[in-house]
Amino acid sequence: MTDGYLIGIDWDNDGDYTGTGENVTDDVLQRGAVTFQYGRDASRALSPPRVGAIGFTLCNADRLYSPENPASPIATDVSPAARILVEETINGTLYPLMTGRIDTFQVNTRRGDRSAQITGFDGLSLLRGKKITTEVYAAQRTGTLIGIILDAVGWTEARDLDVGATHVPWWWANGTDAFDLLTQLLRSEGPPSIAYIAPDGTFTYRDRHHRLLRSESLTSQATFRSEPTTLACCDDGGYGEGGYGECEYGG
Structure with a gap:
C-alpha cells in the first residue's frame, strides 16, 4: 500500500471505494480540509457521548459531483447517506481514522466557487431520534442492555x-x-465508561x-521526546577561567 491519506465516498453502495469518483482524496480543497471529531461532548467523565461528525469540501470544477449533470458518471448515485471513509497508510500499515455517512451535500454554483460541501455523521447518529x-x-449488566438497544x-x-460492572x-x-x-x-455504569x-x-x-484492566491503559503505547540540538548541548568548558566555551556563553 502507498503511504498517504484516502478520503472515499461509496457512491454505489457496494462496500468498497474503488468505483468511479469514489476516491475523492485529490479533490479535497485546502480551504475545506477534512475535519472530524468523536468521543464525548465535553472533557468530563460524565459527559454524554458525542455523535461523530465529519466535514470537507470538494472541487467540482468538472461538475463530477453535480447530480443534475447528465454527463457525470455518478450523477444518479450522488445522494445523502452514502458511506464516507477516511484512512491513512504509514510505512505500509493502514490506520482507519473515521467512518460515517453523508448528512448534507451542497453543490455551490457561484462563479469562481465550483465546489461541493459535504458533512456527515458516524453510526452513533442512528440512535438519535430512534424510538x-x-x-x-x-438483573442484566449494562453491556448486555446496550447490546439489546443495538x-x-x-x-x-x-x-x-464490555460486559459492564453494573447490574x-x-x-x-x-x-x-x-x-x-x-x-x-452510561450514567448508571459511572465514569469513565464510554460508548463511541x-x-x-x-x-x-x-x-x-x-x-x-485493558492493556491499552496499562501499557505505554508510544513515547514522545525531543532530541537535543547541538547548541543546547555544546561544550562550555573554560567557563569561570576566562573562557566562554564553544557556544560563546556570556559573549
Missing part, C-alpha cells in the same frame, strides 16, 4: 461491548429514544473498569 420498545429485563435499532455493523435490577424501553437510553446506561464508534465503524462500549 424503541422492548420487553422487561431483570438490536432494537437494527445495528448490523461490528460491535465490541440493573429492572430495565425496559417503552417508546424511548435509543440515544437517551444509551446515555442513561471506533474509526473502523465498530460500535464500542467500555465499562468503568476498562482503564484498570
